[in-house]
Amino acid sequence: MSTDANALSVTGLRAGYDASDVLTGIDLHVGAKERVGLFGPNGHGKTTLLNAISHVIWPRAGEIRFLGETLQGLSPQKIVERGLIHVAQANWLFPDMEIGETLELAAYTRHARGVLKDNLAYVMQLFPRLAERRRQQCKTLSGGERQMLSIGVGLMCAPRMLMLDEPTLGLSPKLKDELAEAIAEISARGIPLLLVEQDIVFTLSLVERMYLVDHGEVTREIHRGSEVDHQDIMDMYFGAEKTR
Numbered sequence: 236m237s238t239d240a241n242a243l244s245v246t247g248l249r250a251g252y253d254a255s256d257v258l259t260g261i262d263l264h265v266g267a268k269e270r271v272g273l274f275g276p277n278g279h280g281k282t283t284l285l286n287a288i289s290h291v292i293w294p295r296a297g298e299i300r301f302l303g304e305t306l307q308g309l310s311p312q313k314i315v316e317r318g319l320i321h322v323a324q325a326n327w328l329f330p331d332m333e334i335g336e337t338l339e340l341a342a343y344t345r346h347a348r349g350v351l352k353d354n355l356a357y358v359m360q361l362f363p364r365l366a367e368r369r370r371q372q373c374k375t376l377s378g379g380e381r382q383m384l385s386i387g388v389g390l391m392c393a394p395r396m397l398m399l400d401e402p403t404l405g406l407s408p409k410l411k412d413e414l415a416e417a418i419a420e421i422s423a424r425g426i427p428l429l430l431v432e433q434d435i436v437f438t439l440s441l442v443e444r445m446y447l448v449d450h451g452e453v454t455r456e457i458h459r460g461s462e463v464d465h466q467d468i469m470d471m472y473f474g475a476e477k478t479r
């Protein structure tokens with residue numbers, strides 16, 4: 236047993252594609268039951284970071300601990316079995332499969348199968364739009380409903396922590412609010428969250444703390460309620476645009 240009270244802790248994480256590193260040494264943590272944001276311009280490594288944590292890509296250095304235990308050497312599937320669930324950006328769904336079937340199929344680990352009925356009821360209650368469309372094929376869903384289904388799929392895996400990659404990307408303000416309510420409700424159940432978002436005001440409305448990711452590094456940490464230095468953030472954005 237470990238005395239590490241964090242749900243997730245990442246130290247010195249390096250990862251990338253081919254010859255180059257995208258992440259050059261990331262340190263962050265998410266406390267038990269905590270909601271933490273990851274914010275930063277496009278292309279600066281937020282998705283790469285979630286991919287490295289869930290071993291969709293293999294970390295090159297550093298350590299990732301989940302609920303006090305190292306994830307070193309574990310396959311992505313084993314990480315899902317541990318309960319660390321990554322809901323990917325623009326999650327891929329089977330277009331011809333029904334919504335209800337998709338959700339049931341997601342509960343594939345032994346533990347998730349054991350709590351399938353309860354989790355399915357929870358997802359349907361959380362997202363009534365999915366309950367109404369349960370017998371429809373995934374390809375009939377709107378963008379917002381697809382995001383709900385992706386989170387629903389994550390919940391069906393019986394998460395002990397969720398990592399969500401830009402769940403509100405491209406949604407209308409109304410749907411964004413609906414999704415934010417659902418995310419807050421999931422977190423109120425005690426599930427720690429790591430949430431990638433592009434909208435700083437929206438992110439700070441949902442999380443207690445947020446890391447700024449800039450060129451593959453965590454450059455700042457902002458706490459809810461603390462003064463946000465907008466100029467700093469604007470510089471980060473427009474400075475980054477110029478170098479592309």
Ligand SMILES: Nc1ncnc2c1ncn2[C@@H]1O[C@H](COP(=O)(O)OP(=O)(O)O)[C@@H](O)[C@H]1O
Pocket residue numbers: 252253257275276277278279280281282283284
């Ligand atoms: N599959 C990939 N192969 C090679 N390079 C990639 C791949 N995915 C992302 N990258 C590069 O890694 C960098 C970080 O991308 P990403 O993690 O997707 O950023 P973000 O999620 O912050 O927008 C970018 O320069 C991007 O072009």
Ligand SMILES: [Mg+2]
Pocket residue numbers: 281282283324400
């Ligand atoms: Mg991304």
